Amino acid sequence: MKYLLNGIVFDPKQRTLTDHTQVIQLEAKSYALLMVFVTHQEQVLSRDKLIELVWHGSVVTDGAVNKAISKLRQHFVQLNPEAAEVIITKPKFGYVLNCVVQEYIEAKPKGRYLTPRTYLVALALLTLAVLLLVLFTPRTSSPPTIINVERVTALEGIETILSASRTGEILFFSSTSSRSMPQLILKSLHRGDTQHIPADPNATIFASLSPSGKQIVWVEQTPKQCQIKLYHIASTHQQQIYDCAALQGIKLSWQNDEQAIFIRARDNNASPYVVYKLMIATSTLQQLSLPLQHAHMKGDFLLAAHPSKPLLAFVRYVESSLNEIHILNSNSLKTLAVHTIDHTLNAITWSTQQDELFIVNHKSLYRLAIDTGAKQHIKQLSYPIESIAVTRQQPERQMVLISQYHASSKIQAYNLADDNTTTLFSNAALNRLPRSKGNDIFFISDMGNQHTLWQHHNEQLSKLDMPFEFGFTRYHIAPTQKKLVFEKLGAVYEYDISNAQLHTLFSASHQAYAPNYALNTNSVLYSSNKSGQWQLWLYDKKQKTHQQLTEKGGYSGYFYNGELYFSKRDQGGLWKLVAGEEQLVLNDFSNINWLNWQILNNHVYFYRKGSGIWQYNLQTQIQKNVMTEPEGFLHQYHVKADEQQIIFAQLQPMQGDIQALIIE
Structure with missing residues (x-):
């Protein structure tokens, strides 16, 4: 109806x-x-x-x-x-x-009865029209036919950050372990030969092959400088085209005429991603998008330019399961369409055949019509898709290239007394964010195809059942009781481990993040940007009241000896609140420690990239490196209450290849 x-x-x-x-x-x-x-x-x-x-x-x-x-x-x-x-x-x-x-009833036109002869003639004409329509109507909306799935690479390790030209060349990074320096490799799908591109393996973080296959643009970034470089394949000539020192998290995509490059980047790890257009000839940078303000500040985080037409697509994060795909004319910068996608997106690229996008949700590959927003499922893969590119194998066939791998990690225990490391739990899944309570270990794992919270107790493993997918969610376990608190889409929940009961403490209207128990389990300390800036708030469970504690920023905090110690989202340093005034406790405390630091027995434990876990004594102000950063360290750790062990997640060697889906 x-x-x-x-x-x-x-x-x-x-x-x-x-x-x-x-x-x-x-x-x-x-x-x-x-x-x-x-x-x-x-x-x-x-x-x-x-x-x-x-x-x-x-x-x-x-x-x-x-x-x-x-x-x-x-x-x-x-x-x-x-x-x-x-x-x-x-x-x-x-x-x-x-x-x-x-x-709504459609009006039916009045007609007259047909004679048998007229009826037969009309039927014949109708049959002919249908036949001609079937033969000559372009099959633009028909489901794609996957002719074959082929392995393109079989190198040791993993292949990532894939891009392709219109003419069958592909560019990708290849590394043999989580800590080895990646090599930038150019491969011809027609000839089968490969060549190594002379990019600095210590500094190159992203690269993209031009639509013609004649040029490569890449990003070289060190702690002191950042450069976007242009490489001409035939002449092997390199040139710097932009100083990107003010940008972080850079990804690149070529405009179809190769006169410009689109850049996804952000000012720092506390600001949202923005899309820019860089004119190569003049090194002029123009901002194209202004992300919506929202709790997790992800912004416009994916982009793809059409290889043959002046079209640009970028993905705007709205919330964890809601994104928008914006389609722009890359010359006029006029918005042509906006489509809402009600699931996560982790890769996009343009089709070479028509005005449609290939989009990826974890292991699922779809195509999206940019005029109507109609979405069509193509294939479910065995492993998550890391990056995607499209090229042509023959004039009538296109090749969808995907790089994929499945990361796995184990839960390790480092003994501070003798520097020995033992494995507490290991399997083929991605096990992360470990926390300890007594002899029990809690961690998040995707061993059941979803990210769920698990408890390892007396060599036995059990899942903490929730009425929704737990996800990769930060959580805090009460030191004295079998309870934990966590945030989900801005709302805060408490889970009683002893009886498997889940309670909602307060709703998503408070836009909460990074909750911790405060002085006891009767109050919860959390951060929120509901006032317009990330500040720390205290929630009293009995009174059901919310009190703002900080005025100049706060993101993750703990009460210790009656004083509030806290980090900030957009500023390095560890702070404490004294009589309503903030004081700097530790300056060399990167905001990479936003959510993962602890205070135990007058010791602050925190992470410094490249060197590992550090201990800072609040009384003597002496700091020392207590655990050297191991290979594959995920910056997810927990110091046990007795300060004898550090529990941490460590990546295991990964394998992954580039696959090609031949689509007709």
């Missing part, structure tokens, strides 16, 4: 809205939301009711509901500028559909 809403036709079967002159393809959440409103006419639906019916009870933020409502309203306004109030807000109650829902 189709519905008529204020002159706009809603087709649930096709998931479209239309005013007969233009058609809008609804995203999954917009469609589900509209179906709920249509089937609950004249009912005011609360946020909780919408979460139950649309998100099926999943934990979502108020921002996700607001975003979905706003998106649906925008669709109606696009078809009818006067339809802004088709969904209205009832303050303190919820939302209601503000129009009459009618069944």
Whole structure:
């Protein structure tokens, strides 16, 4: 059945809205939301009711509901500028559909009866028309056919950061272990030969092959400088084209005419990613995007430029399971389309055949039509996809190249007395964020295909069951009780280990992050940017009150001997609060320690990149390196309460290759 809403036709079967002159393809959440409103006419639906019916009870933020409502309203306004109030807000109650829902009946044209001869002629003409339509209509919307899956590389170690030209050359990094210096390799898929590109293995962090296959651009970054360099393959000539010292986390993509490079970068690890355009001839940098302000500050974190057309796509992080893909004309910089994707994205690239994107969610490969936003699943892979590129094998076939590997890590125990390391737990999964309590070890693992929290007790392993995927979530275990506290999408939860009970302490409206127990389990210290800047807050469980503690920034903190010690998100250093005034305790304390540091028996334990775990004595102000950083160290560790051992996660040797999906 189709519905008529204020002159706009809603087709649930096709998931479209239309005013007969233009058609809008609804995203999954917009469609589900509209179906709920249509089937609950004249009912005011609360946020909780919408979460139950649309998100099926999943934990979502108020921002996700607001975003979905706003998106649906925008669709109606696009078809009818006067339809802004088709969904209205009832303050303190919820939302209601503000129009009459009618069944839409298509008008049937009047006709006359046909004679048998006329009927046969019409039938023959109709059959001929259908045959011609099948033969000559381009198969742009048909499902892709995967002809074959081939292994492109079989080198020792892993291949990462893959890019490709239009003509069958691929560029990638290859390394034999987590600590070995990667080699930059150029390989011809037609000839099968490879060559090593003379990039500095100690400093090169990203590289991209141009669409013509004639040039490479890469980033050389050291603690003292950063340079974007251009390499001409035929002449082996190198030149510096931009000083990138002010940028971090750089990724690059070529404009189709090779006159410009698009850059994804951020100012520091506390700021969101932004997309820039760099003109090669003039070294002029232009900012293209301004990310939304949100809790996790990821910004516009993926980008891909079309190899043959002036098109640019970038992905904007909205929240953990909600992203937007923005499509721009890379010359005029005009936004052509914005599509909402209701799952995570970790790689994107353009198709060489038509105006569509290949997008990746963990192990799943999809293609996305940029005009309608329609998404089509192509293949489920065995391992997570790290990077993706597309080239052509033959004029009628394109080759989707993927680099993939599955990382695994073990939980280790380092003995501070004798410098010996023993393995506490090891398997083929990715085991991370270990925490100790007595003789028990807790850690997050993907051994069950999802990131869940596990307990290792007396050589026995058990999963802590939650009503949702735990995810890679920071958590804090109470020192004196069998309880732990953690944050999920801005809300804070407490889990009682002894009886496997989960309780919600407070909602996502407080935008909480990095919660720790405070003086005892009756209060929780957490950070939030609900005031406009990351500050530390104290939540009293009995009084159910929230008190702001810091004024000049705070991100992760602990109470020790009645005083608050804390780190900041956008500034290095360890601080403490004395009579409402902050004091600097330790200057050489990088904000890489935002969330992973401890205070035990007047000792602060923290990490320094390259050297390992350090101990700072609050009384003597003496600091010493207590554990040298081992190979494969993940910067996820926990010092046991007796200060005799450091429990940490360590990567195991990885293997991974480049695979090619031949698509027709």
